[in-house]
Structures are given as structure tokens and as C-alpha cells.
Amino acid sequence: MKALPKPLADLVGELSSLPGLGPKSALRAALTLLRWPKARAQGLGRTIHDLRENLYMCSRCAGLAESDPCPVCSDPARNPESLCLVSEWDSFLALEETGLYKGRYLILGGLISPLDGVDPASLEIERFKDRLAEGTVKEVILALGSTLEAESTASYLKNLVTRLSPDVRLTRLAQGIPLGAEVKYVDKETLKQSMVHRQDI
Numbered sequence: 001m002k003a004l005p006k007p008l009a010d011l012v013g014e015l016s017s018l019p020g021l022g023p024k025s026a027l028r029a030a031l032t033l034l035r036w037p038k039a040r041a042q043g044l045g046r047t048i049h050d051l052r053e054n055l056y057m058c059s060r061c062a063g064l065a066e067s068d069p070c071p072v073c074s075d076p077a078r079n080p081e082s083l084c085l086v087s088e089w090d091s092f093l094a095l096e097e098t099g100l101y102k103g104r105y106l107i108l109g110g111l112i113s114p115l116d117g118v119d120p121a122s123l124e125i126e127r128f129k130d131r132l133a134e135g136t137v138k139e140v141i142l143a144l145g146s147t148l149e150a151e152s153t154a155s156y157l158k159n160l161v162t163r164l165s166p167d168v169r170l171t172r173l174a175q176g177i178p179l180g181a182e183v184k185y186v187d188k189e190t191l192k193q194s195m196v197h198r199q200d201i
Helices: 008-015 021-036 038-054 089-098 125-135 148-164 188-196
Strands: 077-084 101-108 139-143 169-172
Touching: 008 021, 021 038, 077 089, 089 101, 089 188, 101 125, 125 148, 139 148, 139 188, 148 169
Parallel strands: 077 101, 077 139, 139 169
Antiparallel strands: none
């Protein structure tokens, strides 16, 4: 897009690096921003700036929050003996929306996928080891979905738990999640059933 003025081309370049936005979609978004009143566009810029300034990664669960530790990790009513592992923050949100699970979480930051260059070192494995080493966790729930990457990650985590904390119960979500599905796309009732009927692995 060499014919674009530099400020517009720069914005299109930045927007097109976002997931789901190719160059044409990014150009449409940029032109929409140009049509907004100046105050509204500046407000969007401030919101993006504040997102980076005012959000923290929780040192306990690796989730996003306005404080560290996050409200879930600092809630004394949550069961510290139960630790639910999810791949991404949106999966955590989906499980929290059910209102069923009352334990703690750890967000791995992805799933093992050698083809995509994601190995265990790319995930929050050290944070998970630290949580196990505390000796409080009695059950680890794998809420990773049923994709090939989820299965690979589950296998790795199972071996890790067996080696480091053999007395810890290891379970996974069960009923209702179809093969190939990701937790974040599963409806609330299916997630409830999966959590209630989780199984040992």
C-alpha cells in the first residue's frame, strides 16, 4: 500500500499485525478511525495506553488483573487445594462464568505445539512447578480442551505431576466436550457438566 500517506500506512501496518486482521481489514479499520471525531479517536489511544499501564500479570496464576495477586488468587474463600490449568485467559473466563468451580487457576499461556514453535519452555511450566512445590495443591484439573495440542500438553503435564508430586490427584474435564473443541468455545452448560464429571487420568 505504497500510495497511502505514511501515518495511515503506519497504522494499517500495526493493525494488520493483530489476529484476524489482514491488510484490507486493517485499512477499513484505520479509515473508520479517521472518520471518528478527534476526541473519540484520542480516547481509543488512551485506552490502549492504559491497558498496558494498568493491567498486571498475576504472579500466582498468570492471569490479567488490575492488582497482583488477582482477585481470584487473593480470595480466601477459594479452595487452595484445587488447581485448574487452562491454556489461555479466555478459557479461564469461560470457566468462571459457570460459577461452579471454587478453586484456584493457573493459565499456561498456550499449548505445546512443536509445529508452531511452542514447547514447554514457552509456557508457564516453572510457575506450575512452583505451585506444586508449595505442597498445598491436592488436585490438578486439566481444562485444556480436546485438540491434538491439548492432548500433547496433558501428557506432558501428567508426566510432570507424576514425577514431582505423585500424591496429587490429576483430573481432566470430561462429559460433553467434543473432540477437536477448545474450552473457550464450549457453552456454559457443557462446561458445567465437564467440570462435575471430571475424570482421573
